[in-house]
Every structure is written in structure tokens, then in C-alpha cells.
Amino acid sequence: MFEKTELLPPDPILGLSKIFREDPRENKIDLGVGVFRTQAGITPIMAAVKEAQQIVVNSETTKAYTPADGAPGFADNILKLLLGEDSVAYREGYCSAVQTPGGCGALRLAGEMLARSEIGGLTVGSPTWANHIPLLSAAGISIHTIPYYDTAKSEINFDAFIEGVRKLGPKDVLLLHGCCHNPTGADLSEDQINQLIEIALERGFLPFIDTAYHGFAKGLEKDAWIVRQMVERLPEVLVSYSCSKNFGLYRERTGALIFKGKTAERTKALHSQAISIARGIYSMPPAHGGAIVNEILSSTELTAMWKQELEAMRSLVVDNRNQLVSVARSTSLGNRLDFIGDQHGMFSLLPISNETVEKLRVEQAVYAVGGGRINVCGVNESNINRLVDVLAAVIV
Numbered sequence: 001m002f003e004k005t006e007l008l009p010p011d012p013i014l015g016l017s018k019i020f021r022e023d024p025r026e027n028k029i030d031l032g033v034g035v036f037r038t039q040a041g042i043t044p045i046m047a048a049v050k051e052a053q054q055i056v057v058n059s060e061t062t063k064a065y066t067p068a069d070g071a072p073g074f075a076d077n078i079l080k081l082l083l084g085e086d087s088v089a090y091r092e093g094y095c096s097a098v099q100t101p102g103g104c105g106a107l108r109l110a111g112e113m114l115a116r117s118e119i120g121g122l123t124v125g126s127p128t129w130a131n132h133i134p135l136l137s138a139a140g141i142s143i144h145t146i147p148y149y150d151t152a153k154s155e156i157n158f159d160a161f162i163e164g165v166r167k168l169g170p171k172d173v174l175l176l177h178g179c180c181h182n183p184t185g186a187d188l189s190e191d192q193i194n195q196l197i198e199i200a201l202e203r204g205f206l207p208f209i210d211t212a213y214h215g216f217a218k219g220l221e222k223d224a225w226i227v228r229q230m231v232e233r234l235p236e237v238l239v240s241y242s243c244s245k246n247f248g249l250y251r252e253r254t255g256a257l258i259f260k261g262k263t264a265e266r267t268k269a270l271h272s273q274a275i276s277i278a279r280g281i282y283s284m285p286p287a288h289g290g291a292i293v294n295e296i297l298s299s300t301e302l303t304a305m306w307k308q309e310l311e312a313m314r315s316l317v318v319d320n321r322n323q324l325v326s327v328a329r330s331t332s333l334g335n336r337l338d339f340i341g342d343q344h345g346m347f348s349l350l351p352i353s354n355e356t357v358e359k360l361r362v363e364q365a366v367y368a369v370g371g372g373r374i375n376v377c378g379v380n381e382s383n384i385n386r387l388v389d390v391l392a393a394v395i396v
């Protein structure tokens with residue numbers, strides 16, 4: 001059966017972490033994998049998560065199956081968190097959510113739903129997160145790319161992006177990043193989002209907003225703006241949501257697929273399809289992470305604690321960005337890295353080639369992802385000067 005099965009290369013991002021771990025050089029710098037880290041290089045378990053987890057463990061009485069849409073209460077709490085409790089679409093049943101195995105699970109489930117719809121194709125801005133295209137094309141939908149970011153200029157190429165968007169029609173889906181664009185860190189402005197909504201109303205395409213960093217850009221409320229606006233003003237919207245980063249639940253595989261249908265009845269139909277498709281793939285999502293998130297979001301105290309911790313993580317990322325900019329300014333780089341200070345989330349894209357990325361790893365033990373993506377969480381007091389010197393030698 002498997003005699004001709006080929007050996008595949010490791011995943012470009014996860015594979016890099018392995019090479020990093022095995023690198024014996026003491027001055028190595030990890031700007032690769034996409035997890036939050038403190039200055040000490042730790043990805044902590046949030047205190048609110050620890051407390052909620054204990055409550056879940058103590059109160060659990062069975063390991064029997066959970067409902068198909070996940071840990072009880074989880075989906076509803078995520079909807080309230082993202083849309084706001086006053087959202088008309090939420091209150092009137094136009095929106096619904098199912099728990100999924102992480103944001104990846106939500107993306108894939110959406111891909112499977114789209115593959116069973118009247119979809120023409122799914123359009124993504126380029127570059128996008130390295131896993132988007134493999135994940136979604138594996139569901140059998142055709143993917144098209146349009147320009148999003150000009151790496152040499154370190155800014156969004158909005159004219160080219162919007163030109164591509166204007167060509168979309170009612171059978172098209174446009175994948176957007178909720179905030180903290182991966183890999184560029186460059187998010188659309190409110191004005192640009194408004195323009196997108198106008199075009200979506202005119203052309204009829206379906207926006208699909210991948211929200212993996214809610215709370216990491218400008219805070220929970222502001223980061224939800226794109227989803228809230230689109231849900232309020234457009235007839236149909238898809239959202240994939242990840243709790244990996246903002247709850248630090250990476251390995252618990254906790255996320256959600258959220259849909260807004262044209263009517264409450266349409267939404268119920270979408271919900272039923274999602275559950276049925278999930279049943280044919282993984283049956284139901286793991287319960288633990290969903291139960292933890294539900295515990296936090298159902299408690300005023302734990303929610304306040306979690307929000308405070310998330311805000312602390314967010315400001316650490318902002319500090320790291322500002323530090324990089326300021327140290328770079330004291331070198332020959334001048335204001336060349338200023339764009340990093342204006343961007344959001346953990347990632348930015350350095351204006352360097354794949355050959356340079358490789359050279360940085362081999363010669364300097366500086367690990368960035370192919371395409372030039374860096375995770376600013378890998379920058380700390382003890383490595384920032386060497387890092388900036390190394391970058392000054394390769395960025396012109």
C-alpha cells in the first residue's frame with residue numbers, strides 16, 4: 001500500500017524550531033516559531049488559565065463525549081467576546097459558532113464547508129501565513145492570490161490589493177486577517193476596511209476573517225472592530241478564531257468557526273453543516289481547552305485577570321518592537337526598521353531574500369522564517385545589540 005509513499009520535508013515553521021533546538025551555538029537567536037515569549041524566552045501558562053483549569057479538573061465528573069459543537073458555553077462566550085453582547089446579529093441569532101480544534105481546525109472546517117458550497121474560488125492577499133494555502137487547498141477549493149504587501153517598501157500595497165478585490169464576484173471568498181497580519185504585521189486601517197465593505201456590498205463576495213491574535217494588536221475591543229463592522233454591515237461573513245495565542249492554549253487546540261448567515265434560519269443551516277462535516281473528520285473538538293476558556297469567560301474575576309494578563313503580553317510585544325526601532329536608529333540602519341514600530345502583533349517581515357534568511361541562520365545563528373518573517377518576541381535585552389548589528393549588515 002505505502003511502497004511509493006514519499007518522505008516529505010518537515011513543515012517550514014515547525015521544522016525550523018527543531019533545527020534551532022539542536023543548534024549548539026550559545027548566541028543563537030530564535031525569531032522563528034509563532035508563539036508569545038517573555039524576555040526570559042518563556043511561553044507562560046496564564047494565571048487565569050491555571051486557575052480555570054483547576055476549577056475544570058475539580059468539577060469534572062465524567063469524560064463522556066461533549067456536544068458536537070464543543071464544550072458547553074464555549075461557543076456562546078466566544079461570540080459574546082468577539083461580537084460584543086449588544087451585537088444585534090448575536091442577539092437575533094444571525095451568528096453562531098462551533099468549537100474547533102484550534103484556529104487551524106476552524107480554517108479547515110470552513111474550507112470543507114466552502115468546498116460543498118457554490119464557491120468559485122478563495123482569494124488571499126500575498127504574502128499570507130504559510131499554512132493558509134496548504135490548509136485551505138487541501139479542502140479542495142481553488143486558491144487565488146492578489147498582492148497585499150510590498151516587502152521592499154515595508155508597507156501594504158493597498159492599490160494593488162483593492163484592484164484584486166474589485167474583480168471578485170458573488171462566488172468568491174476573500175480571506176482577511178482579523179489583526180496582527182501574519183507574516184507582515186501590517187493591518188488594514190479602518191478607512192481601508194470601510195472601502196472593502198463597500199466593495200463587498202457592491203460585488204457580493206464573502207469575507208472570511210481569520211482571527212488568531214484577538215487582543216494582541218490594539219486590545220480586545222479595537223481588534224474586534226473589523227469583525228463587528230463586517231458582521232453588522234454584510235449579509236454573510238465567516239470567521240475563524242484561535243484561542244492559542246490570546247489564552248496561551250496552543251497545545252490544547254482550542255478555536256471556533258463563526259458564521260453569520262443572511263437570516264437566523266440560514267445560520268442554523270450553516271451550523272448544522274459544520275457539525276455534520278466535523279463529525280466526518282474529527283467527530284468533535286477536544287473538551288479541555290474549551291472548558292477552560294468557558295470557565296474564564298463565565299467568571300467576572302477570571303475574565304478581568306485574563307484581560308490584564310493579555311494586555312501585559314500585548315505591551316511586551318509593543319515594547320520589543322519599539323526597542324528594535326530605537327536600537328536600529330543608533331546604527332547604520334537609521335530609520336530603516338521604523339516600520340516595525342508601526343506594525344502589530346508578533347510578526348514583521350524583513351526586507352531580505354530567502355538566501356539571506358538562510359545565511360543568517362547558517363552564519364549568525366539568527367533564525368527567521370523563509371520570506372523574512374521574524375517574531376519580535378525573540379528579541380530581548382541580551383540579544384538585541386548583536387541582532388541589530390547582524391541585520392545592519394544585510395538590510396540596505
Ligand SMILES: Cc1ncc(COP(=O)(O)O)c(C=O)c1O
Pocket residue numbers: 034101102103104105129177182210211212242243244250253254255
Ligand atoms: C494567521 C493564523 N491563523 C490561524 C492560526 C492557527 O492557530 P491554531 O494554533 O489555533 O491552530 C495561526 C497560528 O499561528 C495563525 O498565525
